[in-house]
Amino acid sequence: xxxxxxxxxxxxxxxxxxxxxxxxxxxxxxxxxxxxxxxxxxxxxxxxxxxxxxxxxxxxxxxxxxxxxxxxxxxxxxxxxxxxxxxxxxxxxxxxxxxxxxxxxxxxxxxxxxxxxxxxxxxxxxxxxxxxxxxxxxxxxxxxxxxxxxxxxxxxxxxxxxxxxxxxxxxxxxxxxxxxxxxxxxxxxxxxxxxxxxxxxxxxxxxxxxxxxxxxxxxxxxxxxxxxxxxxxxxxxxxxxxxxxxxxxxxxxxxxxxxxxxxxxxxxxxxxxxxxxxxxxxxxxxxxxxxxxxxxxxxxxxxxxxxxxxxxxxxxxxxxxxxxxxxxxxxxxxxxxxxxxxxxxxxxxxxxxxxxxxxxxxxxxxxxxxxxxxxxxxxxxxxxxxxxxxxxxxxxxxxxxxxxxxxxxxxxxxxxxxxxxxxxxxxxxxxxxxxxxxxxxxxxxxxxxxxxxxxxxxxxxxxxxxxxxxxxxxxxxxxxxxxxxxxxxxxxxxxxxxxxxxxxxxxxxxxxxxxxxxxxxxxxxxxxxxxxxxxxxxxxxxxxxxxxxxxxxxxxxxxxxxxx
Ligand code: ARG
Numbered sequence: 156x157x158x159x160x161x162x163x164x165x166x167x168x169x170x171x172x173x174x175x176x177x178x179x180x181x182x183x184x185x186x187x188x189x190x191x192x193x194x195x196x197x198x199x200x201x202x203x204x205x206x207x208x209x210x211x212x213x214x215x216x217x218x219x220x221x222x223x224x225x226x227x228x229x230x231x232x233x234x235x236x237x238x239x240x241x242x243x244x245x246x247x248x249x250x251x252x253x254x255x256x257x258x259x260x261x262x263x264x265x266x267x268x269x270x271x272x273x274x275x276x277x278x279x280x281x282x283x284x285x286x287x288x289x290x291x292x293x294x295x296x297x298x299x300x301x302x303x304x305x306x307x308x309x310x311x312x313x314x315x316x317x318x319x320x321x322x323x324x325x326x327x328x329x330x331x332x333x334x335x336x337x338x339x340x341x342x343x344x345x346x347x348x349x350x351x352x353x354x355x356x357x358x359x360x361x362x363x364x365x366x367x368x369x370x371x372x373x374x375x376x377x378x379x380x381x382x383x384x385x386x387x388x389x390x391x392x393x394x395x396x397x398x399x400x401x402x403x404x405x406x407x408x409x410x411x412x413x414x415x416x417x418x419x420x421x422x423x424x425x426x427x428x429x430x431x432x433x434x435x436x437x438x439x440x441x442x443x444x445x446x447x448x449x450x451x452x453x454x455x456x457x458x459x460x461x462x463x464x465x466x467x468x469x470x471x472x473x474x475x476x477x478x479x480x481x482x483x484x485x486x487x488x489x490x491x492x493x494x495x496x497x498x499x500x501x502x503x504x505x506x507x508x509x510x511x512x513x514x515x516x517x518x519x520x521x522x523x524x525x526x527x528x529x530x531x532x533x534x535x536x537x538x539x540x541x542x543x544x545x546x547x548x549x550x551x552x553x554x555x556x557x558x559x560x561x562x563x564x565x566x567x568x569x570x571x572x573x574x575x576x577x578x579x580x581x582x583x584x585x586x587x588x589x590x591x592x593x594x595x596x597x598x599x600x601x602x603x604x605x606x607x608x609x610x611x612x613x614x615x616x617x618x619x620x621x622x623x624x625x626x627x628x629x630x631x632x633x634x635x636x637x638x639x640x641x642x643x644x645x646x647x648x649x650x651x652x653x654x655x656x657x658x659x660x661x662x663x664x665x666x667x668x669x670x671x672x673x674x675x676x677x678x679x680x681x682x683x684x685x686x687x688x689x690x691x692x693x694x695x696x697x698x699x700x701x702x703x704x705x706x707x708x709x710x711x712x713x714x715x716x717x718x719x
Pocket of ligand 1: 272275276277312313314465483485
């Protein structure tokens with residue numbers, strides 16, 4: 156409808172279409188219209204007051220053209236020209252359409268590719284809380300880009316290379332026990348890694364041994380590679396359990412080790428472009444922005460490092476996918492690292508450096524605890540997830556003991572509580588997970604949205620055989636009902652905002668608003684009334700609300716059970 160406003164105003168104004176479009180806004184309340192065109196900016200050009208301009212524009216707009224564009228009227232209100240939709244027509248069209256129909260007009264990504272890199276845990280270590288944030292934010296963004304027509308490449312940049320694997324190998328040869336590793340791989344590998352650090356404090360020669368083993372690994376030593384592969388396979392099995400629980404999947408598992416062979420080419424290119432400098436035995440690249448410390452490319456012992464692998468990975472993604480954007484969904488504590496990596500790409504002369512974005516996020520805390528693998532502590536994510544599912548089960552047993560598929564619903568609600576809690580506020584804010592708060596069925600939570608969806612579904616079940624089809628009805632013109640229709644109509648633009656800002660909380664907040672509207676509607680209106688037309692009209696509205704809630708939850712990778 157914004158485009159319709161542009162079409163109507165274009166002949167009356169000496170302005171570019173894009174400029175007009177950028178001015179069109181949504182008034183704070185529906186009494187002030189459904190779209191508004193502010194006339195402040197035109198005052199200079201026309202040498203008249205904004206209010207006078209708004210009045211003249213209103214007079215000049217032909218009624219038939221307004222009607223043809225789907226508007227009931229356009230009125231000047233102070234400095235604004237306010238447009239009112241033809242409510243009956245819009246309601247009818249909207250309620251007849253599926254979410255897919257609605258999205259068909261918003262395929263802004265058609266023909267474009269975006270690489271979303273997320274999750275990227277480290278093998279032989281626990282999946283940490285910042286990995287769950289990365290996983291959920293990344294997955295939600297990937298879903299949303301895909302819904303808007305982008306070709307999405309979901310990428311897991313596993314931490315499967317680096318000096319820590321040299322240490323792990325050294326520890327394995329000193330204290331490792333195959334039987335123990337087979338029985339409980341991750342815990343045992345972490346135990347070995349922790350022991351290495353404890354012992355290295357007493358005996359610094361161990362560090363040297365670790366470095367030697369990493370060198371062997373980088374040189375392709377058969378024994379080192381075989382063990383590393385074993386550790387990696389075992390770790391992946393654990394990670395996949397978590398991904399299954401969360402309903403997450405990837406198109407590519409390309410860990411850091413994948414870029415091992417591509418490193419020489421990067422070094423050669425940096426050398427050729429005259430960017431490499433020696434500093435204290437290491438090779439570095441200085442950056443354009445002198446505030447950022449130089450990026451270390453190769454250590455004094457010749458070992459490759461994290462940043463260099465990231466440069467190789469970025470070049471690989473660019474060459475393979477030519478994406479419009481590469482998103483790195485990674486903890487904000489790595490922001491310097493990404494400034495350096497993108498800075499080096501820029502110095503190499505790659506325009507696409509500007510298409511790389513660090514999608515950073517704040518710390519997540521569960522009951523105030525955040526551990527470190529080095530000391531062997533750390534919240535075990537799959538334990539947290541299991542606990543959430545159990546808690547949901549207890550609640551369901553209280554609320555609805557006769558529910559048929561309790562186990563599945565408990566899984567959906569338990570995971571939903573954690574995921575929604577993670578996504579409901581802007582990603583850069585800290586997340587504090589509090590058990591009772593995240594499960595409050597009346598709070599701003601996943602279970603609240605899921606429960607609202609289930610309530611609507613139960614209303615629709617109650618309607619039985621009644622055919623719910625879109626009808627024209629005066630009930631749609633009432634303020635609350637119209638607010639609901641208007642909100643449903645805005646859903647695709649919420650997805651567009653989400654990808655523009657790379658911020659899934661746009662969707663979470665929208666879903667909370669929609670739930671609140673439903674709950675007001677349900678409290679204020681009787682749905683099963685004698686007038687069958689009115690009943691159908693109200694149920695059609697409910698049905699559409701359920702569809703949009705379900706779709707929105709699916710963007711956040713949260714399930715929407717029909718019954719809770
Ligand atoms: N494996 C890293 C970690 O757990 C995250 C990887 C981030 N992505 C990247 N391209 N560097 O901290």
